[in-house]
Amino acid sequence: MPAWLRALLANFALWTLVCALAGITTYGERIESGDTRSYWQMTAGWWVGYSAMMLQSYMLYMVYRRHPEWLASMRRVGLGYLAYLAVGWPTAMLGLAFRRCFKFDIDPTFGNAWTYVATMDKLEWFIEYVLLTMAFGVVVALLLWRQRRQQDRQLAQALLSLERQRLAALRGQLEPHFIFNTLSAIGALVRMDDKALALDALSRLGDLLEYALTSSESDWVAAGKELEFVRSYLDLQRLRFGERLKVRIAGAHLLDDGIDCPPMLLQPLIENALRHDLECHEGDSDIDMAFTRHGDRLTVQVSNPARMHAAPSAGLGIGLRGIRARLQLAYGDAATLATSRTGGRFLAELSLPWRPQP
DSSP: HHHHHHHHHHHHHHHHHHHHHHHHHHHHTHHHHOOOOOHHHHHHHHHHHTTTHHHHHHHHHHHHHHHHHGSSHHHHHHHHHHHHHHHHHHHHHHHHHHHHHHHHHHHOOOOHHHHHHHOHHHHHHHHHHHHHHHHHHHHHHHHHHHHHHHHHHHHHHHHHHHHHHHHHHHHHHHHHHHHHHHHHHHHHHHHHTTTHHHHHHHHHHEEEHHHHHTTSSOOOEHHHHHHHHHHHHHHHHHHHHHHGGEEEOOGGGGGGGGGOTTTTTTHHHHHHHHHHGGGGGGSSSSEEEEEEEEEEEEEEEEEEEEESOOOOOOSEEEEHHHHHHHHHHHHGOOOOEEEEEEEEEEEEEEEEEEOBBB
């Protein structure tokens, strides 16, 4: 249905309701005035009388639809209101006067109608003024609400586009960051002159890159798939560190219930633990990873020994910072990443809303 037709039907429907209410008022007074008309006749009479205001309010709506800039300031709205009264009040009064001509069986000429307008009671003048003001207010309020809703929709689309651009830029950072640090690990194997391990590492790297590249095309992936990716990444790192690297993962079964998360979210936590511990010394180390659920939230904790060593210079250094940026894009303030040192260990704790898979 065209917009102009919807507006026309809505306008006449609202005025018909006003006429129905006016018919109830006059019908209640019919006994005292000796009026023998039925309720429906009285309502139809009001409908004829208010027909001029019906057309005026519809024309007002269409004019403002065509010129929305006339609603841009209170001054313009005020001038429009005065112009509407100046044009619409006399016409509305004449429409009501013609109704009275039909009611009292008077010739519906312009002269008779004007004579009736000139002798109208002040209350009737005031009622017409109130109805005109209400019509103007409803039209302006409706159009301003529509403009505000359209502006909000445009703003939301602009913000969504901006967030997508930021996410794409962040992914463009994460992917080379992951590739760079993984190649650094393989480079260490090459320097150890262990060709078999280096070739195995390259094969595993191919699998990891396939997931990293394909998952980056989606905003959400299954958390279980993320954990599988982390396990494969740890297998690659064990080729480099051997028995020095010990990993414990608890609560992984919780991910079997089906929960989504942004891609490449868990691996930077493990990478951060390696860079700030095992890569800083020649001894053994362990990484604890635990998943727990508290109501509608999932908590991921990754801890490693906290030693007084500076992190190596290799790497791009955007791991935890990148996670926080991605959490803000995906969840807003509903997800957090906190870090602390407790009991000689460094702890990174990720708290996410439980987002079931669709």
